[in-house]
Amino acid sequence: xxxxxxxxxxxxxxxxxxxxxxxxFLVAPLILxxxxxxxxxxxxxxxxxxxxxxxxxxxxxxxxxxxxxxSSLSRIGTYYYDGEKLTIVNYRPKHPxxxxxxxxxxxxxxxxxxxxxxxxxxxxxxxxxxxxxxxxYFTIDNFVRFFNNGDSMKVFLRSIYIAFMSTVFCLLIxxxxxxxxxxxxxxxxxxxxxxxxxxMWINFLLRTYAWRTLVEKTGIINTILGSVGLPxxxxxxxxxxxxxxxxxDFLPFMILPIYxxxxxxxxxxxxxxxxxxxxxxxxxxxxxxxxxxxxxxSGITMTFVPAITAFAISKxxxxxxxxxxxxxxxxxxxxxxxxxxxxxxxxxxLMLASMFLxxxxxSDSDNIGGGLI
Amino acid sequence: MAESIIRLENISVALxxxxxxxxxxxxxxxxxxxxxxxxxxxxxxTTLRIIGGFQRQDSGNVFFANEIINDLPPYKRNVNTxxxxxxxxxxxxxxxxxxxxLRMQKVPKEERKTREKEIKKRVEEMLALVNxxxxxxxxxxxxSGGQQQRVAIARxxxxxxxxxLLDEPLGALDLKLRKEMQIELKNIQIKTxxxxxxxxxxxxxxxxxxxxxxxxxxxxxxxxxxxQDIYNEPKNAFVADFIGESNILxxxxxxxxxxxxxxxxxxxxxKGFEDNEKVGVVVRPEDIEIKPEKEGFLHGVxxxxxxxxxHYEMTVEQVNYPYTWLVHSTDAADIGDRVGICFYPNDIHVxxxxxxxxxxxxxxxxxxxxx
Numbered sequence: 206x207x208x209x210x211x212x213x214x215x216x217x218x219x220x221x222x223x224x225x226x227x228x229x230f231l232v233a234p235l236i237l238x239x240x241x242x243x244x245x246x247x248x249x250x251x252x253x254x255x256x257x258x259x260x261x262x263x264x265x266x267x268x269x270x271x272x273x274x275x276s277s278l279s280r281i282g283t284y285y286y287d288g289e290k291l292t293i294v295n296y297r298p299k300h301p302x303x304x305x306x307x308x309x310x311x312x313x314x315x316x317x318x319x320x321x322x323x324x325x326x327x328x329x330x331x332x333x334x335x336x337x338x339x340x341x342y343f344t345i346d347n348f349v350r351f352f353n354n355g356d357s358m359k360v361f362l363r364s365i366y367i368a369f370m371s372t373v374f375c376l377l378i379x380x381x382x383x384x385x386x387x388x389x390x391x392x393x394x395x396x397x398x399x400x401x402x403x404x405m406w407i408n409f410l411l412r413t414y415a416w417r418t419l420v421e422k423t424g425i426i427n428t429i430l431g432s433v434g435l436p437x438x439x440x441x442x443x444x445x446x447x448x449x450x451x452x453x454d455f456l457p458f459m460i461l462p463i464y465x466x467x468x469x470x471x472x473x474x475x476x477x478x479x480x481x482x483x484x485x486x487x488x489x490x491x492x493x494x495x496x497x498x499x500x501x502x503s504g505i506t507m508t509f510v511p512a513i514t515a516f517a518i519s520k521x522x523x524x525x526x527x528x529x530x531x532x533x534x535x536x537x538x539x540x541x542x543x544x545x546x547x548x549x550x551x552x553x554x555l556m557l558a559s560m561f562l563x564x565x566x567x568s569d570s571d572n573i574g575g576g577l578i
Numbered sequence: 579m580a581e582s583i584i585r586l587e588n589i590s591v592a593l594x595x596x597x598x599x600x601x602x603x604x605x606x607x608x609x610x611x612x613x614x615x616x617x618x619x620x621x622x623x624t625t626l627r628i629i630g631g632f633q634r635q636d637s638g639n640v641f642f643a644n645e646i647i648n649d650l651p652p653y654k655r656n657v658n659t660x661x662x663x664x665x666x667x668x669x670x671x672x673x674x675x676x677x678x679x680l681r682m683q684k685v686p687k688e689e690r691k692t693r694e695k696e697i698k699k700r701v702e703e704m705l706a707l708v709n710x711x712x713x714x715x716x717x718x719x720x721x722s723g724g725q726q727q728r729v730a731i732a733r734x735x736x737x738x739x740x741x742x743l744l745d746e747p748l749g750a751l752d753l754k755l756r757k758e759m760q761i762e763l764k765n766i767q768i769k770t771x772x773x774x775x776x777x778x779x780x781x782x783x784x785x786x787x788x789x790x791x792x793x794x795x796x797x798x799x800x801x802x803x804x805x806q807d808i809y810n811e812p813k814n815a816f817v818a819d820f821i822g823e824s825n826i827l828x829x830x831x832x833x834x835x836x837x838x839x840x841x842x843x844x845x846x847x848x849k850g851f852e853d854n855e856k857v858g859v860v861v862r863p864e865d866i867e868i869k870p871e872k873e874g875f876l877h878g879v880x881x882x883x884x885x886x887x888x889h890y891e892m893t894v895e896q897v898n899y900p901y902t903w904l905v906h907s908t909d910a911a912d913i914g915d916r917v918g919i920c921f922y923p924n925d926i927h928v929x930x931x932x933x934x935x936x937x938x939x940x941x942x943x944x945x946x947x948x949x
Contacts, residue, residue: 473665476632479652480659481679482737491678495669 241546242348244341347547357533357548364530365555367444367519368512371451372459375508376501378452379459383500384493386460387467398464401457409454413521416450417441420522442524450522451512458507466500467493502563510556582644583608583773584629584741589638591624591797598624600797602638606741606775606790611767613776613784616794617820622777623662625794626743629775630659643740653682658734659743663750664726666718672729673714676701679737704732707766724755731766741773748783760786781821785809793817814929818860825866825903829859829928837928840876840899848928858929864906865925868892874918878903880911894919 351357382401386394404412419425420440427437440446470493478488516531523529530552538545584606591599599621606612614622627633628640631652639646647655658679666675680697689696705711708728718726727747734742744763748756764787767774778784784791785805793800793808793816801813812818815826829839834849839859851857871877878894881902889906894917896903903919911917 471663471665473661473663474667476630476652477659477661477665477667477733478678479632480630480657481733482653482682483678484651484653487682491682492667492669496667498669 238546238549241543242550243343243345243547245344245346245543246341347544348551350544351547351551360528360533361530361548361551363444363527364513367447367451367527367529368509370448371455371512372505372509374448374452375456375459376505379456379504380463380494380497380501383460383463383467383497384489386464398461401460404453405457410517410521412454413450413518416446416453417521420446420449441522442526444523444527447519447523447527447529450518451515454515454518455508455512458511459504462503462507463497463500466497470496505563506560509559513556514552581608582606583642584775585641585644586625586628587639587641589625589628589635589640591621591628591633591635593624598797599628599635602797602799604792604799604802606773608740609771609773611764611774611776611787611789613778613788613791614794615778615781615784615791615820616800617779620794621797622779622794623745626659626745626775626777629741630657630743631655656739657741657743658737658739659745660727660730660734660747662745662747664730664747666726666729666733668718670718671714672705672710672716672718672721673701675718675729676704676733676736678733683737700736701732704736707735707769708732709762723751724759727751727759731763735766735770735772739772741775742767744774744776746778747776748778748780756783763787785821793820795820811927812860812929815858815860818858818927818929823863823904825861825863825901827859827861827901829857831855831857831928835923837926839926840896840901842875844875844926845923846926846928847923848926851928851930860927860929861903861921861925862927863891863904864889865921866903866905866907867920868894868905868907868909868911869918869920871916871918874920876903876919878917878919880913880915880917883911883913885910 351361386397389397417424421427422437422439422441424441426440431437474492474496475488478492479485483491513529514531516529516535519527519529520532530548534545534548534552537548582605584604586602586604589599589602589604590597602621602625604625614625616622624633628635631647631650635648640648642650642655642657667678670678677697677700680700685693701714702711705713708731710725710728710732713721713725713729718729721729727750730747747763748759751759760783763774763776767787776784776787785808788805790802791805791808792802795816801808801817803811808817808821812821812824818824818826827839829837831837831848831851831854832843833853834851835846837844837846837848837857837859868874876896876899878896881893881895882891884891886906889908890910892905892907892911894903894905895901896919897916905919
């Protein structure tokens with residue numbers, strides 16, 4: 206027998222528990238989600254009948270054959286028949302419908318929906334349950350279903366729109382703020398940046414609820430409007446309200462990285478720009494802005510990613526009208542974790558792609574040069 | 579002196595409670611190569627920044643071709659700068675960097691179409707001027723220090739400024755490259771006919787390139803003159819010591835052309851001092867000859883002898899007088915030898931000696947300071 210490798214208690218040895226921790230708690234759920242998204246559960250039912258009696262059987266709802274409400278593809282799933290028993294694969298008990306199975310020469314010739322008279326109890330006597338098999342099989346059905354489903358696509362596109370708009374507004378507000386901040390004297394700068402960070406110390410749900418009291422139909426804004434004699438505005442449960450609170454919540458994540466790159470810009474580069482005849486405005490757009498791109502891109506990532514997955518904000522501020530993909534995943538996951546996993550994988554791919562795009566732009570900016578802006 | 583292009587009048591600046599420039603007056607002639615020379619913190623860079631418009635003076639006026647330009651922002655001054663660490667735009671290529679100045683110019687609408695062509699032509703001219711043909715599309719980060727330096731010069735020159743300010747542009751280059759660039763810079767200056775105002779703490783650089791050297795210390799100008807003047811006729815001990823290595827001794831001017839050093843009488847070529855006035859005397863180490871003991875005016879013992887390539891650098895401790903001479907000689911001598919020291923009237927430079935603190939001068943060669 207080989208001797209075990211000697212365990213040496215070096216300083217790095219203390220890192221291993223953390224490594225294990227990281228694998229278990231960070232990587233494992235991710236792998237699980239990806240696994241789920243590419244699989245579906247199998248419910249195999251085997252039934253058999255006395256074929257001699259009739260050329261067809263009617264398989265009743267409830268218990269075996271179902272279909273997906275939103276997909277015509279897997280109406281009945283797959284079935285096979287080995288001469289004695291009929292096995293129906295990929296069957297979803299929650300969406301019942303009745304099917305008629307035709308036999309010809311002891312083999313299944315056709316299966317079609319049954320919308321005739323009520324089932325006669327005696328027909329069911331011919332059908333016997335065999336074993337119920339469970340397991341999983343690999344499929345891309347989850348994804349196909351997502352893209353074929355108008356409703357989930359709508360929610361998906363809406364979330365992208367809301368996240369995109371929030372990011373744009375964050376950038377429009379964040380860059381000038383960071384710029385002004387970076388120009389301040391160190392003392393004032395510290396005080397002001399603390400003011401930006403201060404709201405982050407409050408739980409963000411509380412902050413969101415605070416906005417709700419402001420924006421509500423009977424909220425502070427409408428009260429003030431009413432006291433001045435203006436008509437009350439319907440601000441709550443709109444996309445605008447969701448975007449507003451998202452901008453509010455994620456603005457510090459935009460300002461701070463931009464601010465960090467701005468204060469690191471070599472002062473002499475700005476002086477060089479002035480020296481070469483560029484005024485303040487042109488220097489801002491030709492030198493400061495391009496040099497701040499790393500900060501801007503990380504700011505965009507840090508606002509866009511949480512904005513697209515956020516579900517509490519849209520739930521509180523948007524109600525059912527503005528359900529985002531985060532909410533949708535949460536809802537679907539309880540019933541159908543395979544589909545829910547697929548949705549979250551799609552979001553993940555989207556975010557990875559956007560991050561890759563942004564960081565790709567970032568490293569390219571050195572090469573593109575003057576053409577960039 | 580040529581026609582004045584930049585004139586500083588009673589400029590004073592204090593930064594963080596420290597007086598950087600004290601009532602500075604300076605007149606810079608057109609098409610001259612002027613060097614501001616001095617140790618770190620002497621105010622030379624501040625002077626440059628005032629001319630460039632990056633620093634506002636507390637009092638005094640800056641004239642450009644006899645017009646006050648105190649309130650003109652840098653982008654409206656017909657002056658360009660080569661920055662100390664080049665300050666090249668990292669997000670632009672070589673071409674983008676050099677063309678930056680041209681792109682910032684306002685162009686009438688009719689010319690816009692042909693503009694890009696013209697920019698291309700001008701950039702190519704500039705690249706040819708600084709020997710960087712074919713580097714247009716290179717990244718700034720892929721260039722060596724010397725190449726970056728050239729790009730910085732080309733970028734500053736493309737707007738055809740009247741005056742080019744250079745803030746220790748060669749400080750980061752190695753010795754060989756620095757020498758090459760010195761010659762090249764001088765050539766560019768002659769070729770373009772632009773006034774160069776050059777800041778350095780390297781006296782050799784100043785002497786090699788300049789038409790006029792301005793020696794500064796503590797925010798004040800110590801001496802203005804041609805390199806020859808500065809080297810041969812330093813006005814005070816600071817200049818003498820800063821410009822090259824020197825032997826600086828206290829002396830007494832007995833009468834015109836006669837000076838007493840080390841208790842001995844020497845003939846010299848200086849006059850115009852009062853009789854028996856205390857003066858400072860400068861003797862350059864390379865002007866001193868080492869002779870056999872009997873033939874020298876002064877006698878000493880060789881304390882060290884270091885081979886420096888062109889010459890040997892020796893320190894010779896004088897007998898009967900507390901002074902150690904620094905000598906550059908092509909002949910070697912052994913440590914401990916007794917030798918004679920010999921120099922000629924022409925080599926004795928007499929200067930006013932009121933406030934010389936002789937204790938600060940040592941004959942140990944100074945290291946190049948970094949700012």
